[in-house]
Amino acid sequence: VNSRLSTVPVLLCRSLDGRLQVSHRKGLPHVIYCRLWRWPDLHSHHELRAMEMCEFAFNMKKDEVCVNPYHYQRVETPVLPPVLVPRHTEIPAEFPPLDDYSHSIPENTNFPAGIEPQSNYIPETPPPGYLSEDGETSDHQMNPSMDAGSPNLSPNPMSPAHNNLDLQPVTYCEPAFWCSISYYELNQRVGETFHASQPSMTVDGFTDPSNSERFCLGLLSNVNRNAAVELTRRHIGRGVRLYYIGGEVFAECLSDSAIFVQSPNCNQRYGWHPATVCKIPPGCNLKIFNNQEFAALLAQSVNQGFEAVYQLTRMCTIRMSFVKGWGAEYRRQTVTSTPCWIELHLNGPLQWLDKVLTQMGSPSIRCSSVS
Template sequence: MFRSRRAGLVRRLWRQRCPAPSPEDGPGALKPAAHALFKKLKDEELELLVQAVESRGAGPSGCVWVARAEPRGPKQALPPQVLLCRLFRWPDLRHPHELKRLSCCQSFGGGGEGPALCCNPHHLSRLAVPETPPPPYSKTSFSCPWTEVPEAPGSSPPESGCSTRGDWRDPGLARSRSSLRDGCWCKVAYWEYRTRVGRLYTVHQASVDIFCELPQGSGFSLGQLQAGRRSTAVHRARGKIGRGLLLSRERDGVWAYNRSEHPIFVSSPTLGAPGARGLPVRKVLPGYSLQVFDYERVGSLAGWRKPGDGPCDPHTVRVSFAKGWGPCYSRPFITACPCWLEILLAQPR
């Protein structure tokens, strides 16, 4: 009975494996190494792995521990976390440095130096790196959206952003700065086109899930925000938010992990190259992570402004769900996107 139970779990795992990118590099080539790894897992670890793989990371899952110190033999030429990620998430993955561990994992940060390492593939994300050559949307500068689009009747002005008049009017940022006393590190505003929906969501914990509607989990549920009349485009875009994104404050800055099944688009003052004119827009594919804000770099952006525009808030990140914006898209400004977020970061003292 014991063997048949474990064999059943392994069969369930193999049913969930990814299709191979090429016949020469198919899942069958990894089968001996995978079976060798499965044998090393305890019963509870094997069950946790099955739950994580079958749910595709939709809900919280536990760590799957594998001993670090064991030498890698010919049957397991890949580190266990790379092996499982290739089997169940990214068949074209090659190296551990392409991965980033999520903050929900016990091996994250200082917890990853023990005798065992978590190899749960849904406790890992893939690093988003600039494409070569860069795509059109990262070559262009970001223009201030709400200074060039007519104000829609009944809509409220954005909490922060640029001003062609050259003044600094940023009540959202002012509230964000003053909230450091209560431990808040950012506030999140949800927008549909030029209209903000709901109140600012205050974030005190190190990470927060921002999603539409889920049967489980906690965080900022956009599905709970009520709006008046929503256009067909907004309803269609909201249907693509799904599991949304994980926003986390870490040692080196703020990271966004795309948990949805559609890309997200991100703009931030610290995403551009040093000396770049304007703000780039970066595309983050499903399952990928991107450092959307760098606290060290932002110090050099004090008083930053795009030539011809007024000062822009260097502590704001903007995220659009499924729709990009800029001169190379049909939507020139983020306020033309159906669903987007404005993340107002508090300045550390």
């Protein structure tokens, strides 16, 4: 490919599954060509955006696919604006209590409309309803009034009381490890915490030693493991792939069984209850966190006081179970009742919160034995 071809489509016939096989490995054709000719470190189609002038871009879902690497551009990580924090925050006298969802039974939903399955040729419509392992069908659909796009969030202007305060900008810094992953069996943590440094990594049920791009659960031992956990572990298989690209986190189900995700950030985007658990079928992916949405929420919360900012720590934790789900539509109503699950802590947003809270000073509510 040379500059003369930069405006000419290079077309391949789209295969049945939308993929191209090279050296016994399948991949999306435009990703393979972009990796070969432009970006050797390219991990996923999430990192690519088609140029507007290309009529045969992969996302157009035509019979022919353009693989000209110069018809695609790489998604850049957006720069998050700093949060302006008063040096001495004036806490309002009346403040809403912190939401506590730990004792509520999570609602359930299926793979939502408007989220593109990993195989892009599949129509973007909600699935007709799944048969859960409890033998009950779930036809829960998104409320038509729910906005499937990003929420319209913008920082509130500083209140008049804050105009004369000494505002300190607190910037976001990208950590060396973008997330930390802990593995659990029922209510017991098993093994060491995995620290993810690569933008693409998998959590699977195989027995290879873990490395920077792979967290293998098959080698982990637990003397308290029961038969139900053992059976579930056998079905984890290829597990889940996690991407951190352009300030967004995606989860792609590689397993032959569904995964179940509880992401407060994702739930807010779709207008669901913060504790909702979303079922992700095999071969589909879901955006589970967006840094820009979080930045807008943080900027708003600073004006509401220490407790409002501290509450955002819940948004930086994502729980995900393999094979077996939990929530109102299942026998298991808490994640600690599922045989195999992981908990992700997003280190960048958590560290940003810590710096903002440090700048804000003490909470308005004194700590006590009953607080």
